[in-house]
Amino acid sequence: MTYIAYSRCGFLPKEAVSTTITAMSKMALKVMREWQRRYRSRRELALYSYHERNDLSLAVDVDTEISKPFWTQ
Numbered sequence: 001m002t003y004i005a006y007s008r009c010g011f012l013p014k015e016a017v018s019t020t021i022t023a024m025s026k027m028a029l030k031v032m033r034e035w036q037r038r039y040r041s042r043r044e045l046a047l048y049s050y051h052e053r054n055d056l057s058l059a060v061d062v063d064t065e066i067s068k069p070f071w072t073q
């Protein structure tokens with residue numbers, strides 16, 4: 001079994017490090033997918049005219065949503 005030094009916590013088996021990296025990669029992918037979904041939906045809202053946005057809800061709220069960067073909720 002191969003061991004890899006891990007900070008001050010001692011040593012971890014190679015499999016544990018691999019599992020941790022895999023889990024972190026999956027979480028990062030999930031975050032990026034959510035960011036992409038937000039970007040697309042805000043870009044789609046921006047295509048509507050003021051009157052169409054007003055029909056959806058208050059235009060001010062929609063404009064606020066459109067102006068948010070994709071990484072904010």
